[in-house]
Amino acid sequence: MKGKTIYKILLNKLVLKHCRDITGDVLDLAGGGNPDYKKYLPKNINYIGSDLNAHGEAKKQIDINKPLPFAENSFDNILFFNAIYIAEEPSGVLKEIKRILRPAGKLFIASPFIANEMPEPHDYCRFTAEGLERKLKQAGFSDYKIIRFGERFTSAAYLLHKFFLFDFIRFFIYGLAAFLDKIIPAGIRKSHPAPLGYFVIAKK
Numbered sequence: 668m669k670g671k672t673i674y675k676i677l678l679n680k681l682v683l684k685h686c687r688d689i690t691g692d693v694l695d696l697a698g699g700g701n702p703d704y705k706k707y708l709p710k711n712i713n714y715i716g717s718d719l720n721a722h723g724e725a726k727k728q729i730d731i732n733k734p735l736p737f738a739e740n741s742f743d744n745i746l747f748f749n750a751i752y753i754a755e756e757p758s759g760v761l762k763e764i765k766r767i768l769r770p771a772g773k774l775f776i777a778s779p780f781i782a783n784e785m786p787e788p789h790d791y792c793r794f795t796a797e798g799l800e801r802k803l804k805q806a807g808f809s810d811y812k813i814i815r816f817g818e819r820f821t822s823a824a825y826l827l828h829k830f831f832l833f834d835f836i837r838f839f840i841y842g843l844a845a846f847l848d849k850i851i852p853a854g855i856r857k858s859h860p861a862p863l864g865y866f867v868i869a870k871k
Contacts, residue, residue, distance in 0.1 A: 671703070671837075672825055672828045673817070673821050673824050673825050673828070673837075673841045673844065673845075673863070674779065674782070674817070674825050674863050674864060675703060675704075676841065677816045677817055677821065677863060677864075678704065678748070678749075678777050678816070678864070678866070679703065679704050679707055681777075681814065681816060681866045682704045682707045682708070682775075683707040685775065685866070685868060686707065686708055686709075686744075686746075686775060687707070687708075687709060688709070689708070689709060689712060689743070689744045689773070690709070690711070690712060690743060690744075691712065691713065691742075691743030691744065691769075692712075692713045692715070692741065692742045692743050692744075693708070693712045693713065693714050693715065693742065693743065693744045693745070693746065694715050694717065694737075694741075694742045694744075694745045694746070694767070695714065695715065695716045695717060695724075695725075695745075695746045695748075696717055696729065696731060696735075696745055696746065696747045696750065696764070697717065697718055697719070697729070697731050697747065697748075697750035697753070698716050698717065698718060698724070698725060698746060698748060698750075699718050699723070699724075699725060700716075700718060700722040700723025700724055700725045701723050701724060702716070702724060702748070704748065705724060712744075715727060715742075717729040719731075719787075719788070731750065731753070731754055731760050732754060732755045732756070732760075734763060735763045735764070735766075735767055737767045738767070739766055739767060740767070740768070740769045740770065741767045741768075741769070742767055742768055742769060742772060743768075743769055743772050743773075744772060744773050744774075744775065745764050745767070745768060745772070745773075745774050745775070746775050747760075747764065747774060747775065747776045747777075748775070748776070748777040749777050749778070749779060749785075750787075751776060751778050751794065751799075751802075752778065752779065752785075752790055752791055752792055752793060752794070753786075753787050753788075753789050753790060753791065754791070755789075755791070757792075757794075757802050758802050758805040758806055761774075761802055761803065761805070761806030761808070762805075762806045762807065764806070765806050765807050765808060765871055768871040769871070770871060771870065771871060772870070772871045773868060773869065773870050773871070774808070774867070774868075774869040774870075774871070775866070775867065775868055775869075776799070776865075776866070776867035776869070777864060777865070777866055777867075778793075778794050778799060778864055778865045778867070779793065779863065779864040780793050780794070780795070780822075780861075780862050780863060780864050780865060781793075781817075781822040781825065781826070781861060781862070781863055781864075782825065782826075782863075782864070783826065794865070796813045796815065796860075796865055799813055799865055799867060800813060803867070803869055808869045808870075808871070810869065810870040810871075811867060811868065811869035811870065812867070812868045812869075813865055813866075813867050814865065814866040814867070814868075815860055815862040815864075815865055816862060816863055816864055816865070816866055817848065817862045817863025817864060818848040818851055818856060818860070818861060818862060818863075819847075819848065819851060819861045820843075820844040820845075820847040820848045820851075821841075821844045821845060821848050821863055822861055822862070822863050823844065824840050824841055824844040825863055827840075
């Protein structure tokens with residue numbers, strides 16, 4: 668966990684749980700040059716990394732605000748992690764993703780909710796679960812699951828990450844925050860959620 672934010676730690680756990688059985692051609696859309704979650708993906712997939720500028724693991728240069736440069740039914744799985752907030756028209760990007768997914772293909776989204784501004788090169792919004800659901804429906808997805816991860820205390824730990832100068836401090840704070848999240852009454856978590864983010868699994 669050296670240097671990692673609690674957001675990345677929790678996201679990597681979800682990737683390990685939900686993406687470990689994916690197969691075939693996998694597009695990592697706007698994944699950056701060094702996605703730390705890549706090591707949790709199966710080794711036998713045909714991984715295609717992309718970003719606004721080609722570098723590192725991102726071999727393909729793709730601007731998500733333009734039509735995606737792939738034919739219909741090109742990919743078995745698409746990863747769209749920590750990038751929906753930089754899209755000028757999120758519904759349009761999701762429609763493009765649906766177009767290039769193969770029948771029964773899956774889209775995996777990670778979307779931060781409580782986070783600092785992260786212009787990459789822009790940062791337009793944060794989506795609630797309801798907001799993500801609306802965008803998925805607008806894009807034509809009807810089979811999806813939206814998973815909250817983190818809560819008030821892990822969210823606070825994430826926002827204070829820059830102040831934790833040593834890994835042993837992070838280890839203690841993250842463990843304490845995760846424990847405190849678990850003892851938040853279920854009614855509060857349900858009626859007044861404050862998650863770190865959302866993990867989405869959508870099927871074409």
